[in-house]
Amino acid sequence: MNHDHHTSGSGQVLRLQRLDPGLPLPVRAHQTDAGIDLHAAHACELPPGHRSLVGTGVAIALPAGYVGLVHPRSGLAARAGLSIVNAPGTVDAGYRGEIKVNLINLDPAETVHIVRGDRIAQLIVQQVELWDVVEVETLEDSERGAGGHGSTGGHARLT
Numbered sequence: 244m245n246h247d248h249h250t251s252g253s254g255q256v257l258r259l260q261r262l263d264p265g266l267p268l269p270v271r272a273h274q275t276d277a278g279i280d281l282h283a284a285h286a287c288e289l290p291p292g293h294r295s296l297v298g299t300g301v302a303i304a305l306p307a308g309y310v311g312l313v314h315p316r317s318g319l320a321a322r323a324g325l326s327i328v329n330a331p332g333t334v335d336a337g338y339r340g341e342i343k344v345n346l347i348n349l350d351p352a353e354t355v356h357i358v359r360g361d362r363i364a365q366l367i368v369q370q371v372e373l374w375d376v377v378e379v380e381t382l383e384d385s386e387r388g389a390g391g392h393g394s395t396g397g398h399a400r401l402t
Protein backbone atom coordinates (compact mmCIF):
# COMPACT_ATOMS: atom_id res chain seq x y z
CA MET A 244 0.00 0.00 0.00
CA ASN A 245 1.17 3.50 -0.74
CA HIS A 246 1.17 5.77 2.31
CA ASP A 247 1.84 9.46 2.58
CA HIS A 248 4.95 10.18 4.61
CA HIS A 249 5.57 13.71 5.81
CA THR A 250 8.99 14.32 7.31
CA SER A 251 9.98 16.64 10.14
CA GLY A 252 13.63 15.71 9.87
CA SER A 253 13.63 14.07 13.32
CA GLY A 254 13.93 10.53 12.01
CA GLN A 255 11.03 9.44 14.21
CA VAL A 256 7.94 7.95 12.56
CA LEU A 257 4.43 8.28 13.95
CA ARG A 258 2.45 5.20 12.96
CA LEU A 259 -1.00 6.59 12.15
CA GLN A 260 -4.03 4.82 10.75
CA ARG A 261 -6.70 6.79 8.89
CA LEU A 262 -10.07 5.35 9.91
CA ASP A 263 -11.78 7.84 7.61
CA PRO A 264 -9.98 8.04 4.25
CA GLY A 265 -12.07 11.08 3.26
CA LEU A 266 -10.25 13.26 5.78
CA PRO A 267 -6.84 14.82 5.10
CA LEU A 268 -3.81 13.17 6.68
CA PRO A 269 -2.96 15.00 9.94
CA VAL A 270 0.31 16.86 9.43
CA ARG A 271 2.32 19.71 10.93
CA ALA A 272 1.57 23.10 9.39
CA HIS A 273 5.33 23.71 9.40
CA GLN A 274 8.09 21.11 9.49
CA THR A 275 9.26 21.93 13.01
CA ASP A 276 5.88 22.64 14.62
CA ALA A 277 5.30 20.65 17.80
CA GLY A 278 1.69 19.89 16.99
CA ILE A 279 0.22 17.65 14.32
CA ASP A 280 -3.17 19.11 13.45
CA LEU A 281 -6.17 16.82 13.95
CA HIS A 282 -9.31 17.17 11.83
CA ALA A 283 -12.95 16.95 12.85
CA ALA A 284 -14.55 13.83 11.39
CA HIS A 285 -18.01 15.37 11.59
CA ALA A 286 -19.78 18.69 11.86
CA CYS A 287 -20.72 19.98 15.29
CA GLU A 288 -22.58 22.98 16.71
CA LEU A 289 -21.43 24.26 20.08
CA PRO A 290 -23.61 26.89 21.74
CA PRO A 291 -21.93 28.93 24.50
CA GLY A 292 -20.84 26.69 27.38
CA HIS A 293 -21.58 23.46 25.51
CA ARG A 294 -19.19 20.60 24.86
CA SER A 295 -19.03 17.68 22.48
CA LEU A 296 -16.80 14.67 21.91
CA VAL A 297 -15.64 14.98 18.31
CA GLY A 298 -13.92 12.17 16.43
CA THR A 299 -10.77 12.81 14.42
CA GLY A 300 -10.88 9.75 12.16
CA VAL A 301 -7.39 8.62 13.16
CA ALA A 302 -5.77 6.08 15.44
CA ILE A 303 -2.09 5.84 16.33
CA ALA A 304 0.35 3.31 17.75
CA LEU A 305 2.99 4.86 20.00
CA PRO A 306 5.79 2.80 21.50
CA ALA A 307 5.95 2.37 25.29
CA GLY A 308 7.56 5.40 26.89
CA TYR A 309 5.71 7.91 24.71
CA VAL A 310 2.41 9.75 25.11
CA GLY A 311 0.21 11.71 22.71
CA LEU A 312 -1.12 14.96 24.17
CA VAL A 313 -4.19 16.52 22.55
CA HIS A 314 -3.85 20.27 22.91
CA PRO A 315 -6.20 23.11 21.91
CA ARG A 316 -5.26 25.34 18.98
CA SER A 317 -4.50 28.89 20.03
CA GLY A 318 -6.14 30.50 16.99
CA LEU A 319 -9.50 28.86 17.66
CA ALA A 320 -9.18 29.75 21.34
CA ALA A 321 -8.46 33.40 20.53
CA ARG A 322 -11.03 33.78 17.75
CA ALA A 323 -13.89 31.64 19.00
CA GLY A 324 -13.24 30.69 22.64
CA LEU A 325 -12.90 27.06 21.61
CA SER A 326 -11.00 24.86 24.04
CA ILE A 327 -10.75 21.26 25.20
CA VAL A 328 -12.41 20.13 28.44
CA ASN A 329 -9.54 17.83 29.48
CA ALA A 330 -6.70 19.81 27.90
CA PRO A 331 -4.28 18.33 27.22
CA GLY A 332 -5.96 15.00 26.53
CA THR A 333 -3.81 11.93 27.16
CA VAL A 334 -3.45 9.32 24.42
CA ASP A 335 -1.79 6.29 25.99
CA ALA A 336 0.85 4.37 24.05
CA GLY A 337 -1.35 1.28 24.01
CA TYR A 338 -4.50 3.04 22.79
CA ARG A 339 -5.59 1.92 19.34
CA GLY A 340 -9.04 3.48 19.20
CA GLU A 341 -10.03 6.64 17.39
CA ILE A 342 -8.56 9.79 18.94
CA LYS A 343 -11.44 11.98 20.08
CA VAL A 344 -11.46 15.58 21.24
CA ASN A 345 -13.75 16.85 23.99
CA LEU A 346 -14.34 20.34 22.61
CA ILE A 347 -15.90 23.09 24.71
CA ASN A 348 -17.10 26.52 23.70
CA LEU A 349 -15.96 28.94 26.39
CA ASP A 350 -17.33 31.99 24.60
CA PRO A 351 -20.17 33.56 26.61
CA ALA A 352 -22.22 34.60 23.57
CA GLU A 353 -21.33 33.04 20.21
CA THR A 354 -22.04 29.53 18.93
CA VAL A 355 -19.05 27.71 17.43
CA HIS A 356 -19.71 25.92 14.13
CA ILE A 357 -17.32 23.07 13.38
CA VAL A 358 -17.46 21.57 9.91
CA ARG A 359 -16.02 18.22 8.89
CA GLY A 360 -12.31 18.54 8.12
CA ASP A 361 -11.71 21.56 10.38
CA ARG A 362 -8.42 21.40 12.27
CA ILE A 363 -9.81 21.29 15.81
CA ALA A 364 -6.83 20.27 17.95
CA GLN A 365 -3.15 19.39 17.78
CA LEU A 366 -1.39 16.20 18.80
CA ILE A 367 1.98 16.54 20.52
CA VAL A 368 4.04 13.38 21.01
CA GLN A 369 6.33 13.36 24.02
CA GLN A 370 8.49 10.96 25.91
CA VAL A 371 7.09 10.00 29.28
CA GLU A 372 8.78 8.27 32.18
CA LEU A 373 6.99 5.17 33.46
CA TRP A 374 8.06 5.21 37.08
CA ASP A 375 7.07 2.46 39.45
CA VAL A 376 4.99 3.64 42.40
CA VAL A 377 6.50 2.78 45.78
CA GLU A 378 4.63 3.60 48.98
CA VAL A 379 6.80 5.15 51.72
CA GLU A 380 6.11 6.17 55.35
CA THR A 381 7.76 9.61 55.19
CA LEU A 382 9.01 12.01 52.51
CA GLU A 383 12.33 13.87 52.44
CA ASP A 384 12.20 17.46 53.80
CA SER A 385 12.31 20.32 51.28
CA GLU A 386 12.54 24.12 51.37
CA ARG A 387 8.92 24.51 50.20
CA GLY A 388 7.54 21.82 52.40
CA ALA A 389 3.74 21.64 52.20
CA GLY A 390 3.32 25.29 51.16
CA GLY A 391 1.33 25.70 47.95
CA HIS A 392 -1.79 27.24 46.46
CA GLY A 393 -0.51 30.82 46.81
CA SER A 394 1.80 30.30 49.81
CA THR A 395 4.42 32.62 48.28
CA GLY A 396 1.99 35.57 48.36
CA GLY A 397 0.53 37.92 45.77
CA HIS A 398 -3.10 37.02 46.36
CA ALA A 399 -4.66 40.46 46.37
CA ARG A 400 -3.52 41.77 42.97
CA LEU A 401 -2.76 38.47 41.26
CA THR A 402 0.94 39.31 41.00
Ligand SMILES: O=c1ccn([C@H]2C[C@H](O)[C@@H](COP(=O)(O)OP(=O)(O)OP(=O)(O)O)O2)c(=O)[nH]1
Binds near residue numbers: 313331338
Ligand atom coordinates in the same frame (compact mmCIF):
# COMPACT_ATOMS: atom_id res chain seq x y z
O1 LIG B 1 -8.43 13.70 24.59
C1 LIG B 1 -8.39 12.45 24.62
C2 LIG B 1 -8.04 11.76 25.78
C3 LIG B 1 -8.06 10.36 25.75
N1 LIG B 1 -8.39 9.69 24.61
C4 LIG B 1 -8.34 8.24 24.57
C5 LIG B 1 -6.90 7.76 24.50
C6 LIG B 1 -6.57 7.37 25.90
O2 LIG B 1 -5.58 6.37 25.94
C7 LIG B 1 -7.92 6.89 26.40
C8 LIG B 1 -8.10 7.00 27.88
O3 LIG B 1 -7.85 8.32 28.28
P1 LIG B 1 -7.72 8.69 29.83
O4 LIG B 1 -6.84 7.73 30.52
O5 LIG B 1 -7.40 10.15 29.91
O6 LIG B 1 -9.24 8.56 30.30
P2 LIG B 1 -9.86 7.68 31.48
O7 LIG B 1 -11.10 8.36 31.86
O8 LIG B 1 -8.83 7.41 32.54
O9 LIG B 1 -10.25 6.36 30.68
P3 LIG B 1 -9.63 4.89 30.84
O10 LIG B 1 -10.32 4.32 32.04
O11 LIG B 1 -10.00 4.21 29.56
O12 LIG B 1 -8.14 5.02 31.04
O13 LIG B 1 -8.89 7.72 25.75
C9 LIG B 1 -8.71 10.39 23.45
O14 LIG B 1 -9.00 9.80 22.41
N2 LIG B 1 -8.70 11.74 23.49
Ligand SMILES: [Mg+2]
Ligand atom coordinates in the same frame (compact mmCIF):
# COMPACT_ATOMS: atom_id res chain seq x y z
MG1 LIG C 1 -7.00 6.39 32.19
